[in-house]
Amino acid sequence: MRKRFLAPFVLSALFFAACGGGQQNNSEQANSSATAGQEGAAVDSSMVSPGANAPVPKGQALIDEQDCKTCHKEDVKLVGPAYKDIAKKYESNDKNIETLADKVISGGSGNWGDVAMVPHPTLKKEDAREMVKYILSLK
Ligand code: HEC
Structure with missing residues (x-):
């Protein structure tokens, strides 16, 4: 009598264990492939982002929006002094x-x-400061 009652529990316990184990394996695989994907993405973005961000600092972007370039250039004197000289x-x-x-x-x-x-x-004063910071960084 006792055995008959227990058997389904044992079987289902085994079944769940097997199932759970299987799921765990799957998710581990999913995790590891996700991690691999993230690593790939991280490598990609680390190769892309310095190139994408570095050439246009905020101050330079602001300068580009203004008339500064009609009188200033980075390394040549025009009407005003070269930014590098400043x-x-x-x-x-x-x-x-x-x-x-x-x-x-x-x-x-x-x-x-x-x-x-x-x-x-x-x-804006804040923007002018950003521009000057950028200019003074051009040594
Ligand atoms: C009409 C031409 C002209 C424009 C436009 C212009 N500048 Fe100038 N800039 C000059 C001249 C000329 C000087 C030199 C002034 C002096 O002798 O004190 C100068 C000087 C400067 C200096 C150094 C100031 C000093 O006292 O040493 C900075 C910084 C500067 N400009 C930034 C900018 C920025 C940023 C812009 C755009 C928002 C800009 N300039 C737009 C002509 C111009």
């Missing part, structure tokens, strides 16, 4: 970034000659 002249610290951001907004002359930079009164 970077050489000023150390990239908070004080210089602040002063130069103000100068970009209010315009003016005197530091490089008599030619004045046009003011950019609509520029």
